[in-house]
Amino acid sequence: MIPACRLADLPRGEAHRLDIDPPVSVFHTDDGELFAIDDTCTHQDASLADGWLEGCEVECPLHASKFDLRTGAVDAPPAKLPVRTHEVVVEDGMVYVQLSTAAPNLPPCISARLAGGPA
């Protein structure tokens, strides 16, 4: 498990990005629930932690793709592939993330960079 942040440092309606590779973000919804998903939009290189959080949905800050925080599913285009979801555990006021072992769906520009091709 990866320590993310103290729960007290993550107010409702906010997100905290873990700068791991690929980055993961923890969202604290207005209803007080915690969710962790891959931070990078599957459409293009954008940080979902910078996006518009509403209910259990986050909208990409650039092109308005929407992802369901509970399942990672795409609720609105242009994204077509889901983000991974990760388990969140809170212990003694600390937020931890248990990373998914599934393969991430990264946008084409990032996939190309990781493959050593042109970015």
Next chain:
Amino acid sequence: MRTVAVVGASLAGLSAARSLRKQGYDGRLVVVGDEPHRPYDRPPLSKEFLAGTLGEAELALETDDEDLAAEWLLGTRAVGLDHRGRTVRLADGREVRADGFVLATGAAARTLPGSEGLAGVHTLRTLDDARALRDELARGGRLVVIGGGFIGAEVASTAYALGLEVTVVEAAPTPLAGPLGETMGAVVSGLHADHGVRLVCGVGVKGLSGESRVDAVLLEDGCSLPADIVVVGVGARPNVEWLEGSGIALDNGVKCGADGRTSLAAVVAVGDCANWYDPRAGHHRRVEHWTGALERPDAAIATLLAQGAVEPGVPRPPYFWSDQYGVKIQFAGHAAAADSVTVEAGSADGRDVLAVYRRAGDPVAVLGMNQPKLFTRWRKQLGAPR
């Protein structure tokens, strides 16, 4: 309602078809499109697709496993709406009878009079336009872009990155002054000069020269700009000629209420062809943004299925983005309504500005250059009920 015809197969038409199924409509669904292609994403046509870094398959808007149970009539244009007979007539002679209609025929790029048939002159709206322009840009040379708006600026940025010698001509003294206001229009269009792209402002285009192929753009002040390729980016006009004589109210597109209802029962309009009433602004405002084509069909379909018996909500403020020279430009709201513009973060010179437009102290619009996080915060605030 047993049959709904969606006329238009781009983002607005697809979003309407999705809304119909999402809202429980299980009758026959016919989608008519004038292009031969399944719905595709247009914003990359002036950016990644034109640059050659994104292929055609990646433009598809539908997912692989998506099935809307629709009949797709593609590659055929709608030429008439017979409201009494509940029929849409198509250019190939076919007719589609339906109980409900969604008009989503979009807009077409304006052209330069007298440029027809001259090789090397392009507009950019469709996938076919983008393919043709991409092939020409790949050969290099001198590009003149007529119009300093977003499409023109994005093409200039892409062509610059491809190594072409680029000049942008804008008739107004400041490009983008309409959507962004004078001050910020100058800041954003300053990106051209930052990269050595020549920007000529405040002078109109008299015409083009060339026998079979364009060789120069002639300006009103007597100057001539040598050109191997010309892109005309002077705006778009709504595709509504086919509705003339149908009895539907037209005014800068299809005149609509705040939920897409038109003057005809069981007919709604969405996307670039639709001139919706904007309750925030207090007047009609035709929005040509991608996000409008994505989001507004939900409300229009609710109205269509309820046969007009729902109260229209207040849509989110219009939002659009543009990518130029590696800078993410984002804008939401109405610049024209503002009486002041203040820089809240970053700086104009640093090209990382976050500017807030206010009217009598209330935020009415926000502009961000490479400021996605702050921009989203302000955009949310604009959308909050007051």
